[in-house]
Amino acid sequence: MNVATAKTEAAVFFRRFLIALVRIAVGARSEWLGCTPKPTRRIYFANHGSHVDTVAVMAALPWQVRRRTHPVAARDYWGKTKVHRFIAETIVRAVLIDRKPEPGTNPLEPVERLLERGQSILIFPEGTRAEGDEVAEFRSGIFRLAQRFPDIELVPVYLDNLRRILPKGSMLPVPITCTARFGAPLRLQPGEEKAAFLGRARAAVLALDVTRPVPAAPVDNSQAVRP
C-alpha cells in the first residue's frame, strides 16, 4: 500500500468514526421538511452555533448526498496546523477559504470550482459562531454564489440545540440531541437586491426553528415550510 492510499484509508476510517461519534453524542437526526435528500448539486446554508455543527449536518445527510457535499471552512482557523488541515480537508472534505482576502482576489474561487464540477457545498453565512441565542446577519458570500449559479437550489438548514451542546468558549459538551431541519429550496429572484435576498435567506433558516414564535412583522416565509 502506498502513502496516498494509506492516507485515504485513514481518512475514510476517521470519517466513519467521527460520524458514528457525532451520531451517538448528539443524535444528528434529520427532518426533511421542504425538500428530499437528493444527490443533486445544491448549496446548503445553515446557522452556526458550535464546532460540532459541520459534522452534525454531514452526519444527518444520507451518504449518497454526503460524499459529494463539501463544507466551507475558514482557513485562518482550520488551516492553522497540519492536524487542523487533515481534519478539515481530508476527513470532512471541507474547502478552506480566506475570511479576510487580499484586495482584488476572489475568496470564493475554490468554492465556485467545486460547484462547477457538479459538487454540493455547505456554508454558514453568519461567518462566525454566534455568541448569543440569535442568528447573526448573513454575509454576502451566499448572495454572490446565488448570482454566479442562478440555477442551483439553495437549501436552508436549521440546526437545533447546537449552541446548547457546545457553546462558544466551552470545551465541555452537553449531549443534547441535535436535529437538522432542511427547508424548501430558494433561488435568487430576477432583480433581487443583496440585502433583500440575504434577509430572505436568513428568514428561511429562522422559519425552521419550531420553538421560535412566528414573527409579527411581515417576513417572507412563503418558501419555507413550518411543520
Next chain:
Amino acid sequence: MKETLFGVLAGIVVLLALASLVGAVLEHRATKPESIATVRNLNARTRSWWVMVLVVGGAILAGHTATVVLFAILSFMALREFWTLTPSRRGDHYALFLSFFVVLPYHYYLLAIEWYGMFIIFIPVYAFLLLPAVATLMGDTNEFLARSAKVQWGLMLTVFAISHAPALLMLDTGVPSALLIVYLIIVVQLSDVFQYVWGKLIGKHRFSPNISPNKTIEGLVGGGLSAILVGTMLHRMTPFSPLQAAAVSTVIVVAGFFGGFVLSAIKRDLKAKDWGYIIEGHGGVLDRVDSLTFAAPLFFHVTRYWFTS
C-alpha cells in the same frame, strides 16, 4: 433462581409471539385507513417490545453489573431526552455537564458498590446543593429559581427515580433481587399495555383530555385490575404472600399511572407529543419508562421497609 427467571422470560416470549400473531392477523383484516394506522402502530410497538425484552432480559441474565450498566445507559438517554425538550440557558451549561458526566455516573457507581446511605442522599442533598452553586458562578440570574428546579427535576426523574429499579439488587429479601426487578417491570409495563388494550376495546370516558387524551377511565380501571391480577398470580417470584402481592401490585399500578401522568403533563407544558424517537411506536426512552419513575422508588421502599431482614 435461573430456572424461575428463564420460566418467566419464556412466558413473556410466548406472550409476545402471540401478540405478533394477533397483530399480523389484524393487519391482514384491517380495511379502514384509521384502523390500519392503529394496527400498524400496534405492530410497531410489539416489534419494539421484542427488542426491549431481549435487551433488558439479556442484561438481567448477564448479572448485576450488566443490569446496573443498562439502567445507567437508560438514565443517560432519558436525561438527554429531558434536556432536548426542556429549554436551558448558557448559564446552565456547567450544571448540565455535571449532571450527565459526574452526578449520573457517580450515582450509579454508589449503586454498584452498594453504599446505600450515600446512594439515597447523593442527588437529593449533594447534587441539590452543588449544581445551583455551580450555576451561580456563571452570573446569570434570569429565571434562576426555575432553572435550578429544572436541573434538579431532570436528575430526580431520569436518574434518581429510575435507578430504584436496579437498586433492588441491594436488598436481601430471601429471593433473588433480579426477580424483583423483573416483577416490577412486568407489573408496571403490563399495566400500561392493559390500559392501552382496554382503552382501545371499551374506552369511552376520557380521564383527562388536557394531559393524556388517550387515557380513558375504562382503560385505567380495566388495565389496572388486570395488572394487579397478574401481579398477584406472580407472587411466587417475590417474598410476598398472594394478598401482599395484590397490595404491592396496587401500589405499583397507581404510582405507575401517576408517573405516566406527571411526565405527560411536563410534555404538554413543553409542547411535545413524545420525549424522543428512539423506540419505534413508543417514542423515546422516557415515554417507555415514565411509569417506572414513580413506581420504582415506591416499590423499592415498600419492599425495603417491610420485607428485608
